[in-house]
Amino acid sequence: MFFLFSDILPVLLGFRKKYGGIFKIHLGFSPPSIVVSDTKFLEYLLGSTRILDKSEDYKFLSRWLGTGLLTSGSSKWKKHRKIITPAFHFQILEQFIDIFDFYGNILIEKLGVEVGKESTNIYPYITLCSLDIICATSMGTKVNAQEDSESRYVYSVKEMCRIIIERSLSAIKMYETLYRFSKDYKKEKQALDILHGYTNSVIQSRKEEVVKSNNEDHFSSEDDIGRKKRKTFLDLLLQYKKDGQPISDEDIREEVNTFMFEGHDTTASAMSFSLYCLAKNPDVQEKVIQELQAIFTDDKDKPATHRDLQEMKYLEAVIKETLRLYPSVPIYARHVHEDVEYDEGILPKGLTIGIFAYGLHRDPEIYPNPEHFDPERFTLEKQAERSPYAYIPFSAGPRNCIGQKFAMLEMKSVISKVLRNYKLIEVLEHQLVLVAETVLKSKSGIYVQLKKRNF
Numbered sequence: 001m002f003f004l005f006s007d008i009l010p011v012l013l014g015f016r017k018k019y020g021g022i023f024k025i026h027l028g029f030s031p032p033s034i035v036v037s038d039t040k041f042l043e044y045l046l047g048s049t050r051i052l053d054k055s056e057d058y059k060f061l062s063r064w065l066g067t068g069l070l071t072s073g074s075s076k077w078k079k080h081r082k083i084i085t086p087a088f089h090f091q092i093l094e095q096f097i098d099i100f101d102f103y104g105n106i107l108i109e110k111l112g113v114e115v116g117k118e119s120t121n122i123y124p125y126i127t128l129c130s131l132d133i134i135c136a137t138s139m140g141t142k143v144n145a146q147e148d149s150e151s152r153y154v155y156s157v158k159e160m161c162r163i164i165i166e167r168s169l170s171a172i173k174m175y176e177t178l179y180r181f182s183k184d185y186k187k188e189k190q191a192l193d194i195l196h197g198y199t200n201s202v203i204q205s206r207k208e209e210v211v212k213s214n215n216e217d218h219f220s221s222e223d224d225i226g227r228k229k230r231k232t233f234l235d236l237l238l239q240y241k242k243d244g245q246p247i248s249d250e251d252i253r254e255e256v257n258t259f260m261f262e263g264h265d266t267t268a269s270a271m272s273f274s275l276y277c278l279a280k281n282p283d284v285q286e287k288v289i290q291e292l293q294a295i296f297t298d299d300k301d302k303p304a305t306h307r308d309l310q311e312m313k314y315l316e317a318v319i320k321e322t323l324r325l326y327p328s329v330p331i332y333a334r335h336v337h338e339d340v341e342y343d344e345g346i347l348p349k350g351l352t353i354g355i356f357a358y359g360l361h362r363d364p365e366i367y368p369n370p371e372h373f374d375p376e377r378f379t380l381e382k383q384a385e386r387s388p389y390a391y392i393p394f395s396a397g398p399r400n401c402i403g404q405k406f407a408m409l410e411m412k413s414v415i416s417k418v419l420r421n422y423k424l425i426e427v428l429e430h431q432l433v434l435v436a437e438t439v440l441k442s443k444s445g446i447y448v449q450l451k452k453r454n455f
């Protein structure tokens, strides 16, 4: 994430129109940065193994996430990416399908009270659902975010996201020495005590359980939500050993917290915008329903299997088109730590490079009539006609999003469940007001109208 002023998107889009896919910007006292959305440059940059470090802007995350996968420098990152990659193997992801379904059912029940209302801001409902899902999959715990949105843990996650955004937007709190005098500094400490305390206690109890059950049958007993134990991301990290050496508790805590942060707001944003786009485009919604009816016949409650989710090809195109127009991470950044040659020039040491996915995805030469929502842009043929660097909601290259397959399964599961239960209708007077916070959000909420559907 590249923390800038929240309403920067239209400004950068204007610069892109005027100056093209690579331009320089100065922000306050910061050293100059370049903002890029040129496919040739992105192919070089994202594919490069020499520019893997994240920019200074990620420092506001460090007290919460330490140097987990998202924020770590290249040498620690290389080691940990290798360790963590197997945790996203499809066999591991497959065991999470019933977690998606379980929390999706709670979402459907919660949304029930909104039926018949003229409009509903779906974003808070979806965020709590994705928070439940990420806690269950990364730690194996039930935080009951949807049942108890005021729980200390849930509140602290929300507080941390707010504080990080506000720090990056405030000319005063941006500076550590001044920030320490602010109320948020105290609040951050309190939130971190709760978040770190919670993760530490889960790590400890999970470790003890593994020892007690002697590793072998630990996963065959029942978990918090009464199902056969599965390996969570935390379990996989706890089991890892290289040359007899496990990963330290501190490193494990950083990685679990990174999943918690990177794995809930991003999917919540994408799912909420997808539902919004479906409400605005009833013909597209109807096509998704036809696809779902072909998969589930008339059983609106049958849990979606891994295979069912894989068959949702048109829904996948809808989600991809949503992420084109509303990429959850609209801009992210790298830091050049040594002079690097590029195209007969030099990218100097110290340069910050902002990767402007939001701007790239609205390039009319790549996506004609770019503001128009059209999932047909993501047929296999259409995708093959474009450079892979023309579509980067999950970044690309070695430092791409490790959670993208997980995210796609979760999003298909939850969105398809909402559609099997509710018809989404556009709220005509509602206008999105996009803001680039830690993830893309709408200041005015994300409103749709919900009606019961006869599936």
Ligand code: HEM
Pocket (backbone or CB within 6 Å): 001, 054, 069, 070, 071, 081, 258, 259, 262, 263, 264, 266, 267, 270, 327, 328, 329, 332, 333, 392, 393, 394, 395, 398, 399, 400, 401, 402, 403, 404, 406, 407
């Ligand atoms: C729609 C959902 C998601 C989107 C759009 C998304 C997008 C991204 C992007 C753009 C990056 C690169 C950020 C940067 O370079 O600063 C990234 C990295 C990352 N994402 Fe995601 N993400 C999503 C879901 C998830 C989920 C569900 C998880 C975990 C369960 C996750 C875990 C991570 C991690 C750990 C990284 C750092 C990877 C590395 O540097 O090796 N993400 N994501």
